[in-house]
Amino acid sequence: MTDTAADTRPKRAIELTPSNAAQTWAMSKRSIVALWRQPALVVPSIIFPLFFAALGTASFSRATNLPGFPAVDSYLDFALAGAIVQGILFGSTVGATALATDIENGFFDRLLSSPSTRSGIIIGRMAGGMAYGAVQTLIFIAILLPFGLTVKGGILGVLAMTVGGTVLALAVGALMSAMAIKTGSSEAVQGAFPLLFIALFFSSAFFPRETMSGVYGRLADFNPISYLVEGFRDLTIEGFTFGAALNAIVIPSVLAVLTVALSLRALRSRLGAR
Amino acid sequence: MHNAALPIVAEGLQRYFGSGDDVVKAVDGVDLQIQPGEIFGFLGPNGAGKSTTVRMLTTLLRPTGGNGRVAGFDIVDEANDVRRNIGVALQDAAIDPLMTGTELLRLQAVLYGLPKATHATKAGELLERVGLTAAGDRRVGTYSGGMRRRLDLALSLIHEPSVLFLDEPTTGLDPMSRISLWDEIRRLNNDGTTVLLTTQYLEEADQLAERIAIIDEGVIVRKGRPNELKADVGSPTLFLNVDAEATQQATTLLATFGELRPSPEGALGVGLDAGPSAVSNVIRDLDQAGITVRHLELHEPSLDDVFAEATGYRLEGADT
Numbered sequence: 001m002t003d004t005a006a007d008t009r010p011k012r013a014i015e016l017t018p019s020n021a022a023q024t025w026a027m028s029k030r031s032i033v034a035l036w037r038q039p040a041l042v043v044p045s046i047i048f049p050l051f052f053a054a055l056g057t058a059s060f061s062r063a064t065n066l067p068g069f070p071a072v073d074s075y076l077d078f079a080l081a082g083a084i085v086q087g088i089l090f091g092s093t094v095g096a097t098a099l100a101t102d103i104e105n106g107f108f109d110r111l112l113s114s115p116s117t118r119s120g121i122i123i124g125r126m127a128g129g130m131a132y133g134a135v136q137t138l139i140f141i142a143i144l145l146p147f148g149l150t151v152k153g154g155i156l157g158v159l160a161m162t163v164g165g166t167v168l169a170l171a172v173g174a175l176m177s178a179m180a181i182k183t184g185s186s187e188a189v190q191g192a193f194p195l196l197f198i199a200l201f202f203s204s205a206f207f208p209r210e211t212m213s214g215v216y217g218r219l220a221d222f223n224p225i226s227y228l229v230e231g232f233r234d235l236t237i238e239g240f241t242f243g244a245a246l247n248a249i250v251i252p253s254v255l256a257v258l259t260v261a262l263s264l265r266a267l268r269s270r271l272g273a274r
Numbered sequence: 275m276h277n278a279a280l281p282i283v284a285e286g287l288q289r290y291f292g293s294g295d296d297v298v299k300a301v302d303g304v305d306l307q308i309q310p311g312e313i314f315g316f317l318g319p320n321g322a323g324k325s326t327t328v329r330m331l332t333t334l335l336r337p338t339g340g341n342g343r344v345a346g347f348d349i350v351d352e353a354n355d356v357r358r359n360i361g362v363a364l365q366d367a368a369i370d371p372l373m374t375g376t377e378l379l380r381l382q383a384v385l386y387g388l389p390k391a392t393h394a395t396k397a398g399e400l401l402e403r404v405g406l407t408a409a410g411d412r413r414v415g416t417y418s419g420g421m422r423r424r425l426d427l428a429l430s431l432i433h434e435p436s437v438l439f440l441d442e443p444t445t446g447l448d449p450m451s452r453i454s455l456w457d458e459i460r461r462l463n464n465d466g467t468t469v470l471l472t473t474q475y476l477e478e479a480d481q482l483a484e485r486i487a488i489i490d491e492g493v494i495v496r497k498g499r500p501n502e503l504k505a506d507v508g509s510p511t512l513f514l515n516v517d518a519e520a521t522q523q524a525t526t527l528l529a530t531f532g533e534l535r536p537s538p539e540g541a542l543g544v545g546l547d548a549g550p551s552a553v554s555n556v557i558r559d560l561d562q563a564g565i566t567v568r569h570l571e572l573h574e575p576s577l578d579d580v581f582a583e584a585t586g587y588r589l590e591g592a593d594t
Contacts, residue, residue, distance in 0.1 A: 015389070016358055016386055016387040016388065016433055017387045018358075018385070018386060018387030019387060019388070022384050022387075023384055023563055025379075026380075026381050026384040026385065030370070030373065030381060033372070033373070033377075034370070034372045034373075037372050037413075102370070104313050105366070105368050105369075106364055106365065106368025107368045107369060107370050109329075109334055109362075109364050109368060110362065110364065110368050110369075110429070111385070112333075112334055113332050113333065113334055113352050113357060113360070113362040113364075114384070114385040114386055115357040115386060116385045157518070166429070195336045209399075221458075234529070261459060271334070271335070271336065
């Protein structure tokens with residue numbers, strides 16, 4: 001750029017000072033409001049995990065006596081961790097589907113043609129899912145408490161689970177968003193949903209790894225969801241320990257770093273390697 | 275004027291998709307020099323490369339080759355500076371249906387970094403400008419097509435851009451909404467905004483644009499002022515319909531009055547070398563040959579003729 005050319009650039013009528021934080025926050029508010037305005041999309045991800053937990057508690061109450069099953073007052077205490085993770089996996093696809101819809105209807109291009117940061121657009125879109133992850137964790141605990149749930153980790157345990165749930169929502173939301181950005185199709189995102197379900201079943205979400213055998217058990221050993229769920233579970237049935245809190249928070253954080261990087265990479269490739 | 279000072283410049287802009295034998299040359303060497311304060315019409319059918327060119331100039335797509343400057347900034351190396359200075363309303367009025375008009379304008383104000391104190395006033399002004407004050411607090415999902423387009427335009431104006439890109443702003447709108455949007459575009463232009471407008475409507479380009487470029491298969495095939503381009507086509511075009519069995523004979527006869535021109539399906543078209551006065555001779559000769567004329571229209575040279583002459587076909591749905 002030469003000085004001559006710089007002089008001829010248009011003079012702005014108003015001074016613009018785009019702020020990364022303000023943009024991300026505005027985008028976040030938008031995604032939270034969007035969830036609030038579509039209750040039909042989010043309610044099932046609360047109902048179904050609770051239903052599974054209730055069904056499990058009714059059907060598997062004597063399974064708690066099996067060798068390898070941790071000492072719990074009831075299956076409900078055991079089931080809470082699986083229900084929270086399950087709800088977040090389901091709920092996080094809602095934000096990614098919304099992102100794919102933004103791409104389909106062109107709103108995404110409007111955002112990209114503005115001077116907002118790319119990461120702000122992605123994180124902002126995921127914020128709805130994160131807020132939802134936090135609220136959902138608290139809702140599950142609140143609803144199950146009157147049915148005999150005891151969280152031995154106390155307030156600190158609930159706090160660690162809420163933080164973990166929020167970060168997990170980001171991790172899963174970013175993974176699904178990478179797919180949304182790559183395909184630009186809300187159907188593709190919804191189509192990938194059963195994969196999350198399978199990943200959940202091949203983990204210790206519903207039964208302890210100690211009771212699993214063969215391929216099933218080996219897959220659960222490799223599945224990061226197992227360790228995440230066990231972090232949540234230890235906070236519920238054993239009490240607050242830093243080890244359990246780390247499992248509940250660090251595992252989703254590592255996943256989140258990877259999946260947010262993946263989604264930003266997908267975005268760069270969508271923009272033609274920009 | 276030196277190229278660097280122009281609001282929009284493209285030099286040999288290219289965008290290819292795919293590779294090897296399957297490569298699609300969506301845009302293949304587009305040159306544009308758009309003057310300050312001009313409304314420039316970019317005309318072409320679907321898939322001609324209009325939107326791909328706009329996407330490159332608005333930093334949404336990286337060019338395969340060539341270069342471009344918008345508002346004085348390079349579209350690749352200074353993309354963020356370009357974004358601060360342009361307003362963009364892309365095809366299909368892309369707006370989140372769950373938000374209200376006011377919420378979207380406020381979001382847009384944050385994205386562009388307007389001072390917070392001005393957000394409410396600015397949103398109110400723009401809603402009033404596009405006639406949506408009463409609908410401002412309604413969700414966009416309840417808006418009609420015309421209202422969405424007007425909101426889309428308002429969104430693209432939030433930061434008072436010096437250059438405005440409108441990609442097919444009136445496609446799918448009813449005639450009243452179209453005219454109201456044209457008026458708004460003219461007002462903006464009178465205030466000094468440079469506008470690049472893509473359209474597949476010849477009339478729109480004719481009404482609004484001071485200069486146009488016709489793009490076909492990724493290449494600009496004509497460029498200039500509409501009047502000059504029309505004058506270049508020369509003679510008026512006579513379109514007529516005859517019975518199917520007489521088509522061959524009528525074609526031979528018409529060719530004696532001038533060159534045959536692309537015509538809508540079922541019709542024959544000829545450029546009358548002798549001007550409009552030749553119409554009576556055409557009718558007489560056809561009559562003498564025993565050919566019945568079912569329908570007849572005489573058109574002074576139009577952008578449609580310019581388009582047809584440049585590309586060898588007529589735009590679907592164009593007035594003839």
